[in-house]
Amino acid sequence: MNNTSPQFLMGGGEMGALTRAYDWSGSFIGEPHTWPQSLRTTVAMILSSKFPMFLWWGKELIQFYNDAYRPSLGDNGKHPTALGQRAEDCWPETWSIIKPLIDNVLAGEEATWSENQLIPIYRNGNLEDVYWTFSYSPVINESDQIGGVLVICQETTKAVTTHQKLALSEARFRSIVEQAPMAIGLLSGPEMVIDVGNDKLFEVWGRNSSIIGLPILEALPEIRDQQFAQLLEDVYRSGNPYYGNGALAKLEKNGLLEDVYFDFVCMPLRDVSERIVGITILATDVTRQILAQRALKENEAKMRSDRIAAWMEIEESQMQLLALFEQSPVAIAIIKKEDLTFTMANPFYAEMVGRTPEEIVGKPLLEAVPEIAGQGFDQLINKVMETGVPFRSGEQSVDIVRDGRLQTIYVDLTYQPKKDLKGQINGVLVVATDMTQQVLARQKNLEAESALRGAVELAELGTWQINLHTKSVEFSKRIRDWFNLGENELIDVVRVYELIGRPDRKSARKTIERATAPGNDGVFDMEYTVDTSTGIKERILHAHGKVHYNDKGEAYKVSGTVQDVTRQRKIQLELEHQVQQRTEELQMANKELASSNFELAAINKEFVAINEELSQSNNMLARSNENLQQFAYVASHDLQEPLRKVQSFGDLLTKRYSTQLGDGVDYVKRMQAASKRMSVLIEDLLTFSRLSVRQDTSERVPLNHVIESVIAVLELSIQEAGAQITAAKLPVIIGDISQLEQLFQNLLSNALKFRQPGEAPKIQIMHKLIFMNDLPIPIKPLRHAGAYHRIDIIDNGIGFDGNNADRIFQVFQRLHGKHQYPGTGIGLAICEKVVANHGGAITASSKEGEGATFSVFLPA
Structure with a gap:
């Protein structure tokens, strides 16, 4: 079937080849050349689309699909037997789910839309749970009936499972927070609502879990007039974290205000768009340490031992914090200032960069992760340590070796300066969240939205x-x-x-x-x-x-x-009017025919006289054509001969008598130039007059071959101008090859001639098939056809005033001086005559300085 496949089945990758090779004679829809236009158009659209599409056609719901849908069928499953198969035979495992949807569409109900729908299918040797976002919509056939069901779909299994994993991760994170050995809380929004808190936090505050959901100033009203209310507001507003050591808070416990001392961190909590949505609080109750330090001042002997105990407890709190980092579902690492060496990396961080913690900790950054050299992350870390200003980046792209190959991942990244007890920066805290799946899912959604927008634009x-x-x-x-x-x-x-x-x-x-x-x-x-x-x-x-x-x-x-639908309705009304008018004329004619049979003989005589007049007219036309041929001979020989002598004698004068002529040489050269222009003008007029007599246009002409022939003729001009000419796949039409070569040679010559000074010409030749009803209103082809080939020749030249678009196709009409751009002003008139001889039309559009587009419409 490959050697006789219709044009609409060309291309389409693997599924295009399988569709062409399929034996459709055994199907109820028959061979492709017998398919209705609605099926041809839909199949061609599916095969050429890069978006997953599927079609059920006819009463047996025969199946078609494209390369973009092919991966969803998996391996060792339904591909390629699904092509041409009946729907009920292909989908037994899902038939109870999809059959009602198909029936609704075939019954004339509205198109369906399902989002993240679970539809298990058999693929890869197993029955798999697969999630889909899809739409079932009707395809109307030539009888204005529903001929099939078009499925536009996207498999969302990865996105759904990723969402489920994120939900599980969030639950695990809350569980870790609740079980952490230090006080942890999350405050949401500008009202600082307590969203998450563990038992350690409630113990420090002297409250229980009933305060979850309350604003912090409502849950702890006693801190309203203390420093913490303003401190939290500053962190939320500025986005800068706050570190407190030994801060005093007066908290109500058991009905009494108690002095409580904390080591704590308040860090802004950001969403994926870097907008601050809350505050994270990590705190350690160091009241005992502070009181111990005070006791040291009173008893010098006891001071040393108490200080050691306090530091041990601080060390223990730091170990607890480190353990929390190890269990955190967020990627966390610590890099010290000297040599940018990793001192800590939790499992999530190691997994994110494709290593184990043992392969990272104790090694410098570029030794542990060598592929990030040149990506600028070491410079960012040094800048954070130099300035003390944190660095944050949402969905930062990073090239990392994972699973043995270099991959691009996307992370929400924070570099936070880490300080010692003296306030000196001694490293960087790295906090990162792998956002790769979300970014890729969003990109796919954007591509889907773009495809849908393209469909809307295509349908206008x-x-x-x-x-x-x-x-x-x-x-x-x-x-x-x-x-x-x-x-x-x-x-x-x-x-x-x-x-x-x-x-x-x-x-x-x-x-x-x-x-x-x-x-x-x-x-x-x-x-x-x-x-x-x-x-x-x-x-x-x-x-x-x-x-x-x-x-x-x-x-x-x-x-x-x-x-x-203005144009469609006007055409419909005009057709109805014409039908009514023709009906009335037919009725009147029938009446006249019934009462005027006796006039038939006189009418026959009139026909004989008309035929005699027509014969005379044909004889006159033949003589006129002979006269035109004689004129062509005179124009090409007798008129050109004197001009050639003028040019030859001019050459002799300038070569032999240039010294005697003196300034007269300039006049001789001007005479030669004028005679040359006259010769070119005669040739162009001769070409134009020949085109007035239509020639046999029954030859099949591949337009791409015509373009190749014209480019070969213009090769020297193209090289001198440094021009770039690109041509799309053009159709094969019925026409006169010599006239068509003249048409495209004139159009390409114009594009080369009227180029921008100092800029290489760029010429594009585009093709689009349009139906008669979609023709621009001013376009009126001489031959009626159901569809037309639109061929656009687009250049980046000097252009012209769009108000002159109709003038340029008239004989001798020029928009530029002959000394600035040579020519006779007949070239575009010849183009219009060639297109008219082929039953088409030609238009031009342009703006000065912005190039020009010539559009040729030829019957398909």
């Missing part, structure tokens, strides 16, 4: 949304352009109704009210005209939307799409 749809609570309305840029609304202009429901034409306003209001009323299907669908009284262009718009409900079943917004 506008999007809208109404907030039913605030009555505010959001319009996409395309809708704002349709209604002449400013980019930032606020719109409400009242304003929307004013934009709708008066005859349709009441209907639009009722349609919205019906869609949002309880018990209805929540679908909004109507066509309406726009109000042109304010100067808005006359349009007919088709709006479709869906009501969204909250958890209580209350409608809170309506969103959907709008399509401009």
Whole structure:
């Protein structure tokens, strides 16, 4: 089948090749050349898309899918037998889940949308739990019936499992906090609400777990007038951590205020966007140590032993903190100032950089992790130790060797200066969170959103949304352009109704009210005209939307799409008018025929006379063509001969008598230049006159071969200009190869001639197939066809004033002086004549200094 595959099955990677090679004769849909246009278009779109797509077609739900969907079938599973297979035979394990969704779409109900849906499938030799985000939508066939179901999907298994792991990690983190041997708490928001706290924290504060959920100043009102209230506010506002040693707090315990001393750290808590959302508190009760130090002043003999005991307890608290770091679900490491050597790295940090703690601790940074050399992290650490200013970076990219290969990971990274008891910086505390899965998942979501936006743009749809609570309305840029609304202009429901034409306003209001009323299907669908009284262009718009409900079943917004169907409706009305007119004419003709049979003989005589006149006209046309050929001979020989003599004699004068002529040499050269321009003008006029007689255009012409031939002819000009010419895959058309070569040679010559001074020309040749109804309004091809090839020749030259776009195709019309850019002004008129001979049309668009685009439309 590969040698006879239709054009729409070309490309598509592996699935394109398998689709071309598949024996479709045994299927109810038959060979591809017999497929309906709706199936051809949908299959071509699926195979060319980089987004996962799947199609069920016809009553047997025959299957198609593309390379982007292929990985979701796994290995040793359904691929490649799923291609061309019946849906029920392919998906027995999920049929009870997907069959109702397919039936709903085939029954004409709205498209489905499912997010992170668990649908187990058999792949890789096992039945696997797979999560999907997908949409089932109808594909309309030529009979305006639903011919199939299109599935646009994305496997989200990794994202769902990552979310589940994050939830488990958070639960583990809370468990570690609750079991930590030191006081730990998390305060959320500007109100400092106690979100997390362990028993050690409640013990230090003299409270119990009932204070969770309360603002800290409400839970501990006695600290309101102490330094801690202002200290917490400063940390939250500035983002700078605060370290306290031996700080005194007066806390109420058992109904009495007690003096309690703390070593503590207050660190700002940030989300993934680096916004401060709370404060983390780590504290150690050092009241006993402080009291011991005071006792040392009273008893010198006892001072030494008490001091040793105090330091031992401090050391014990530091060991507890180190143990907490070891158990933390966040990657933590400590790097000392000398040689940037790791003194501590917990398992999460080691796992993040692809090592074990034993491979890191005790080694300098660039020796332990050599692949980060040149990435600047050692310089950042030195800067933090020099300035004392912490460094924070969200989703920082790092190239790390993990699992034996170099990978790019993304981390939320903090370098915090570490100080000794004298306040001197002796190292850096590294805190990092691996955000790779979240970043990759977000990138995939962005790609999916981009694909959906591309689909909206391809369909030339506008999007809208109404907030039913605030009555505010959001319009996409395309809708704002349709209604002449400013980019930032606020719109409400009242304003929307004013934009709708008066005859349709009441209907639009009722349609919205019906869609949002309880018990209805929540679908909004109507066509309406726009109000042109304010100067808005006359349009007919088709709006479709869906009501969204909250958890209580209350409608809170309506969103959907709008399509401009003005052209379609005008064509429909015109067709209806023509049908009615033709019907009336037929009825009148039948009446006249019934009463005028006796006039048939006279009409036959008139036909004979007309045929005689037509024969005479043909004879006159033949003589006219002979005269034109004689003129062509005269133009090419008799008119050119005197010009050639003028040029030859001019050459003799300048070579032999230049000294005698003196200043007259300049006049001779000007005479030669004028005669050369006259010769070129005669040749161009001759070419233009030949094109007036249409030639046989039954030859199949590959346009890419035409472009290659033209580039070979212009090779010297292209090299001198340093031009770059790129051509897309162009179609094969029925035409005259010599005329088409003339067309593209003139267009490419213009692009080379009218280039920007000092800038190499860049010329692109693009192709797009468009249907008749989608032709730009000014384009009126001479031959009617269902579709047209649009070929754009785009350059980066000097351009021209767009107001002159129609003039440039007229004979002798020039936009620049002949001394500045040589030429006769006939080249583009020849281009228009060639395109007209092939039943097409040509247009040009440009702005001065911004290049030009010539668009050729040829019947497909």
